[in-house]
Amino acid sequence: MDQDRPKPDLIVFDCDGVLVDSELLSCRCLSEVLAQFGVQLTVERALELFLGRSAKAVEEHYRDLGQVLPQDFLPCLKARVLETFAGALQPIPGVGLVLSELKTPCCVASSSDLDRVSLSLDVTGLARHFGDRLYTAQMVRHGKPAPDLFLHAAAKMLADPARTLVIEDSVSGVRAGKAAGMTVWGFVGGGHYRDRDGRAILSAAGADRVFGRMSDFWEA
Structure with a gap:
């Protein structure tokens, strides 16, 4: 071409x-939900690490660091994102x-x-x-x-x-x-x-x- x-x-x-x-909305949601589980991640760092990647990649990232996220992390993240998008996207x-x-x-x-x-x-x-x-x-x-x-x-x-x-x-x-x-x-x-x-x-x-x-x- x-x-x-x-x-x-x-x-x-x-x-x-x-x-x-x-992207800013979803990274804010990720930062907030991780904080609920005791994991600190700024929105800026979330953009650097996970922009364009799946939620599964977030789990894999922390698993590689020896930190397994709780089983309800993904459902909580999904619910937060969908609620936020419905009102602000x-x-x-x-x-x-x-x-x-x-x-x-x-x-x-x-x-x-x-x-x-x-x-x-x-x-x-x-x-x-x-x-x-x-x-x-x-x-x-x-x-x-x-x-x-x-x-x-x-x-x-x-x-x-x-x-x-x-x-x-x-x-x-x-x-x-x-x-x-x-x-x-x-x-x-x-x-x-x-x-x-x-x-x-x-x-x-x-x-x-x-x-x-x-x-x-x-x-x-």
Whole structure:
């Protein structure tokens, strides 16, 4: 694909931080729920460690440190996130217009579970653009930064990975897309990049292009 004027057969959108401005909300929820179980983690550190990764990755991280989180950690986290999203989640500005104007087939590939993705899209009015074309880390063995999820989405959409464009906001997502042999555009318009150099972060991760406003989606 020509980076300046791509003509992909499929566009795969991450959800959190690309379609919905959720990353700060979810990291705050994670910090608060961990605190309930006696684990201190700042929102800033949560962004560094877990941006673009699944809740399972949180458990694995602490297990590797010799700290097993209680069995009810994940249900508590999920409940807190869903409650917070239902009352406060907003779409990324301009993304609805981009999706309305797309002529290329598109889908979602997210590290979040299906319930959270579905709620996020329903709350923000974006669900109609995707229907049941929602693919999550629950559906594959290895989540991002492994390529499994993006390859699964392309296979389900009958698309060639080499002709697939991924829109991602995280290092793990960019690496996953590149490992899948796809073109990856980094998006840094979410609130979690307000005080961080997202362009440098995602460029260093291998993004083919980085942009900060959905109104610039097709601009070189």
